[in-house]
Amino acid sequence: MATQWRELGDGNFALTGGSNIGIIVREGRAVIVDAGLDKDAAKKALRAAADAGAKPAALVITHGHTDHFGGAGWLAQQAGIPVYAAPLEAVFAMQPLLEPLFLYGGATPIAELRGKFTLARQGVDSIALLEPGAQEIAGIPLDILPLPGHALQQIGVGASNTCYCGDVVFPDETLERHPILFCADMDAWLRTLERLPALSYAWYIPGHGEPVQDIAALAERNAARLREIRAWVWESLATPQEAPGVLRNVAARYNITLTAPQFLLLALTTIHAALTSLQAAGEARVEMTANRMLWRR
Ligand SMILES: [Zn+2]
Known part of the structure; x- marks a missing residue:
């Protein structure tokens, strides 16, 4: 550039x-x-x-x-x-x-x-x-x-x-x-x-x-x-799921395709940050089910 x-x-x-x-x-x-x-x-x-x-x-x-x-x-x-x-x-x-x-x-x-x-x-x-x-x-x-x-x-x-x-x-x-x-x-x-x-x-x-x-x-x-990312993470928890599933939903909301592992891992950090924020606010919780770390509302 x-x-x-x-x-x-x-x-x-x-x-x-x-x-x-x-x-x-x-x-x-x-x-x-x-x-x-x-x-x-x-x-x-x-x-x-x-x-x-x-x-x-x-x-x-x-x-x-x-x-x-x-x-x-x-x-x-x-x-x-x-x-x-x-x-x-x-x-x-x-x-x-x-x-x-x-x-x-x-x-x-x-x-x-x-x-x-x-x-x-x-x-x-x-x-x-x-x-x-x-x-x-x-x-x-x-x-x-x-x-x-x-x-x-x-x-x-x-x-x-x-x-x-x-x-x-x-x-x-x-x-x-x-x-x-x-x-x-x-x-x-x-x-x-x-x-x-x-x-x-x-x-x-x-x-x-x-x-x-x-x-x-x-x-x-x-x-x-x-705030929009956080809201879409919360919306995605209508169905309990793991963080990578949440990322797929949010990426679909923005109509983006992550084309390399490093892009996915960078975006996943943001999803984790949003989940931490939701947990701290009492809006989401994590539970273990069948060796899956499931996030739910
Ligand atoms: Zn930076």
Whole structure:
């Protein structure tokens, strides 16, 4: 995907296309936000920082998904800079095998999960752990915002007028093409999306797609999708069934066909997140019948 260089004002920049990368420049130093899928993406980030007349000083990872940290190990080594992430996300970025391992239920992953979109070619050697709140990173004042849901400890990075917000919202093209959004904690994500409009940044740079100014509207469209998935999961429990059966029903609702094991396993995570949410609300329960883990209302 062609990358585009965006100037957002106040020394804030973004490289968009594929997975978006933020570049926050102050007095000749740059904090980079996310490193893209691989070394090629990370190279573009370093070139962009140089073009902006800045020396990379730190890398912040919004969450531990391969398309956001895959280039981080190489970038950090190449630029000799520290890497920051929230504790749980840091573990994924340091141990890339964890992502396919989780998707495959903790067993050594099948070949289909070892492609570069789910297994980063290089992990990050060492990561400094981030707590939410206002803080200086490489001497640059930033706001670290907790944005959990899509990933359990996803963070956003606020820098003056711009918020680099990871995958807290997906663009309309994604809502259209991949309707079952990857979700780890549905209740947390819905709460995060509710809070988002109260932030007052001029620009939001999501992990994918174009820079956004009207975050409230896009947050509501993402929340509406999550609520819809949850509702269709509940509807599907009119007949007690196992999670993969629920997924088939929800996929049929969206008229989509999952064409590879990794797509099915990613979508199944979202179904599991919806079932957890329903169980927590007392709207669904799980019971064992004939060695089947059946979900019922
Ligand atoms: Zn993600």
